[in-house]
Each structure stands twice: as structure tokens, then as C-alpha cells.
Amino acid sequence: MRMAEAGADVIRADISKDADRHLDTTNRESVEAFLGSMAKLDVWVGAMYPVGFGPSIWSFLRCSCEAAKKMARNGGGVIINLASIYGHCGPRMHLYAGSIVRVPSPGYSFAKGGIIAMTRNLARTYEGANIRVVSISPGGVRDERQDEDFVDRYEALVPLKRMATSEDVANLVTFIASDKASYINGCDIPVDGGFLA
Numbered sequence: 760m761r762m763a764e765a766g767a768d769v770i771r772a773d774i775s776k777d778a779d780r781h782l783d784t785t786n787r788e789s790v791e792a793f794l795g796s797m798a799k800l801d802v803w804v805g806a807m808y809p810v811g812f813g814p815s816i817w818s819f820l821r822c823s824c825e826a827a828k829k830m831a832r833n834g835g836g837v838i839i840n841l842a843s844i845y846g847h848c849g850p851r852m853h854l855y856a857g858s859i860v861r862v863p864s865p866g867y868s869f870a871k872g873g874i875i876a877m878t879r880n881l882a883r884t885y886e887g888a889n890i891r892v893v894s895i896s897p898g899g900v901r902d903e904r905q906d907e908d909f910v911d912r913y914e915a916l917v918p919l920k921r922m923a924t925s926e927d928v929a930n931l932v933t934f935i936a937s938d939k940a941s942y943i944n945g946c947d948i949p950v951d952g953g954f955l956a
């Protein structure tokens with residue numbers, strides 16, 4: 760929504776029914792059909808939620824590589840993936856004790872750490888192709904399903920003493936997608952209130 764407000768022509772492609780376009784990022788044919796249906800792709804934002812040991816943890820790899828190939832044929836673009844603080848550090852187990860919020864799995868960290876490494880690789884692989892590749896590592900985003908104890912314990916660990924909002928993340932995605940970020944490439948940017956400091 761923030762990117763649409765900034766003037767981008769946004770397609771929300773998702774496996775859920777309320778999406779603009781159906782896309783199953785775990786399915787090669789679905790990814791190829793979706794990307795193939797567009798004349799040009801300027802920005803790809805990967806924000807799927809990787810779970811368990813299943814194919815979803817590979818989704819970021821498949822989609823980013825296919826998006827990069829398409830962008831290279833079309834003069835460039837920006838690839839942004841949602842990593843996580845848990846691509847940088849392990850879960851603080853006491854946060855989750857007795858909470859309905861589930862401990863991020865090893866598979867989750869595997870996917871998120873992989874995104875951060877893949878970002879560097881793709882930036883180099885496509886050097887000279889006018890493609891910027893950046894990952895963003897949000898800290899915990901406040902959501903009404905989280906119980907108060909979890910929120911209190913989490914916020915105590917953050918120098919800014921609050922959880923992230925979805926706007927915090929959307930603002931950074933919009934900035935990275937824009938020309939104002941035209942020299943930012945091949946890196947991960949935390950938006951975590953200082954959690955990783």
C-alpha cells in the first residue's frame with residue numbers, strides 16, 4: 760500500500776484468495792507464469808512466510824533468481840526480500856516461554872540467513888546489469904494476536920522500547936525501492952529498533 764501511495768503500479772501476488780493475482784511461490788510453474796505475464800518488472804518484494812522443512816523456505820531463492828533474470832533482460836530493477844533478525848541471531852527463548860507466540864524454527868533461521876547471503880551473491884552475480892539486491896531484517900512486528908507478556912518481554916530487549924509496526928517495515932521497503940536508495944546494494948538493513956545492537 761505504501762508503495763502504491765508513492766506512485767508505483769503494485770501487484771499483490773499471493774497464494775491467498777484476496778490477492779490481486781494468484782501466485783504460489785513454492786511452485787516453479789506458478790512463478791514462471793506470473794513473471795512471464797508481465798512485460799516488465801521494476802521491483803520484486805519477497806515477503807512470503809517460510810515454514811518448517813517444506814518448499815516455502817526455498818521460495819525466496821527461486822523467486823529472486825527468476826526476477827533477476829527477467830530484470831537483466833529489461834534493463835535492471837530492484838529485488839527486496841524480507842529477512843529477519845533471526846537470520847542474524849538465534850531466538851531469545853525466554854521471550855516465548857508460556858506465550859502463544861511460537862519460537863521461530865531452525866528452518867525459519869535457515870531461510871532468513873540464506874536470504875542475507877543470497878542478497879550478496881545476486882548483487883555480484885548481476886554486476887553491471889543495473890540490478891540492486893537488498894534484504895531487510897525486521898524485528899518483531901506488533902500484532903494483536905501477541906499476548907501482553909510476550910510484548911512486554913520483547914520490548915524490554917529493544918533499545919527503542921517498542922516492537923516494530925508494519926509501517927516501519929513498509930517505509931523502508933518503499934525507500935529501498937526508490938531512486939533515493941540508488942547506491943544501496945548487496946546488503947541487509949535491519950529495521951529492529953536496535954534489537955541486534
Ligand SMILES: NC(=O)c1ccc[n+]([C@@H]2O[C@H](COP(=O)([O-])OP(=O)(O)OC[C@H]3O[C@@H](n4cnc5c(N)ncnc54)[C@H](O)[C@@H]3O)[C@@H](O)[C@H]2O)c1
Pocket residue numbers: 772773774775782783784785805806807808809815818841842843844896897898899900901
Ligand atoms: N511479522 C513479524 O514479526 C516479522 C518479523 C521479521 C520478519 N518477518 C518477515 O516478513 C515477511 C512478512 O511477514 P508477515 O508477518 O507479514 O507474514 P504473513 O503471514 O502475514 O504474510 C505472508 C504472506 O505470504 C503469503 N504466502 C504464504 N505462502 C505463500 C506461497 N507459497 N506463495 C505465495 N504467497 C504465500 C501468505 O498468504 C501471506 O499473505 C515474512 O517473510 C516474515 O518472515 C516478519
